[in-house]
Amino acid sequence: MSLSVNIRYGFLKAQSKAHPRPIKAKCEFDVGITAIVGPSGSGKSTFAHLLAGLLTPTAGTITYNDKAYFDHAKKINRPPQTRAIGYVFQDNALFPHLTVRENILFSDPAQTINVFLPIIKAFEIDHLLDRFPQTISGGEAKRTAIVRALAAEPEILILDEALTGLDKAKKNVLIDYLKLLKQHFDGPILMMTHQIEDVFKLADMVSIIDQDGIKPPQPIDHIIHDKDFKNHFQLNDNINFLHGKISEKSDDGICHISIAGHSFKSYQKNAEKGQTVRLYIEPKDISIALSPPTDTSILNIVAAKVQSISQNESGIAYVTLSFEADNEDTIPLTLNAAITRQSLTHLNLQKGQDVFALIKALSVLG
Numbered sequence: 531m532s533l534s535v536n537i538r539y540g541f542l543k544a545q546s547k548a549h550p551r552p553i554k555a556k557c558e559f560d561v562g563i564t565a566i567v568g569p570s571g572s573g574k575s576t577f578a579h580l581l582a583g584l585l586t587p588t589a590g591t592i593t594y595n596d597k598a599y600f601d602h603a604k605k606i607n608r609p610p611q612t613r614a615i616g617y618v619f620q621d622n623a624l625f626p627h628l629t630v631r632e633n634i635l636f637s638d639p640a641q642t643i644n645v646f647l648p649i650i651k652a653f654e655i656d657h658l659l660d661r662f663p664q665t666i667s668g669g670e671a672k673r674t675a676i677v678r679a680l681a682a683e684p685e686i687l688i689l690d691e692a693l694t695g696l697d698k699a700k701k702n703v704l705i706d707y708l709k710l711l712k713q714h715f716d717g718p719i720l721m722m723t724h725q726i727e728d729v730f731k732l733a734d735m736v737s738i739i740d741q742d743g744i745k746p747p748q749p750i751d752h753i754i755h756d757k758d759f760k761n762h763f764q765l766n767d768n769i770n771f772l773h774g775k776i777s778e779k780s781d782d783g784i785c786h787i788s789i790a791g792h793s794f795k796s797y798q799k800n801a802e803k804g805q806t807v808r809l810y811i812e813p814k815d816i817s818i819a820l821s822p823p824t825d826t827s828i829l830n831i832v833a834a835k836v837q838s839i840s841q842n843e844s845g846i847a848y849v850t851l852s853f854e855a856d857n858e859d860t861i862p863l864t865l866n867a868a869i870t871r872q873s874l875t876h877l878n879l880q881k882g883q884d885v886f887a888l889i890k891a892l893s894v895l896g
Contacts, residue, residue: 565723688719706800750808795891818886830891851864
């Protein structure tokens, strides 16, 4: 289930509004979500259009499981409707004169909606079927666009900035749906994005697009140490990227996640007990207290020790906290907290000091 891309585009024409940024790519995309990251104007959408057949490469090949979608030398250029690629546009591109039902069935009007009820119900749009796009919310429209793409039974799914433009609540809901989709879609999913949160929450692999072209995908665990990746997202070495296993889950979605012998609570709607999860905690979402607070909504209050303190010119102090391992065979866990210099002075934090880390369950992202 591999999408093989070896193309050049636009190098024989002067770059202009009519001729978008030149693209060069030599990559393999496998099952799972690959994030294509780069700044606005870097060519993410152009690359997506080339894959889908909306633009034609200057040279090269695009194949899926040895089936040619494009081969310049052999003069093969399959039209978009024959490439079995589902495409979700940033603006959804729903037909305003068609109902949600009719939009979903657009690729095969002779089909009955009952065939797609499982995915329709999974994305919770079954109550919207007879409404028009202009009468539903942005999040509902986005879910409709994804279901429409899936109704065409694609081999590949492209999400072109599909999470852009949603408020945080709607975006988090959609991310939960996409996590569920990832478990059941058996082809490559390419997600064009410039949002670090989307990458950490969803991506298995990451490709960086820059002036030299699209770099081959790397596992998310490796790419976080890549200089270009850090520079693009303005990350430093203080990011908290962890792996854990769900030991308990309550009916309200709160999971107990075991990490290096410690248990952290996180809200994971579609996760299951025993599942291995990847977590990201922003340093600014970790607070520090000298004693455990009471009467608080914060679910994670964990004893820690100050391992090191560093400060930057902008007045931010990064405090590395270590959490004692429960046995000699466990590697001690460390997390980086970002606090203001004023907070650092107020608490009079010192290396080796015993403190408590305070982390909201909603801040333990996974």
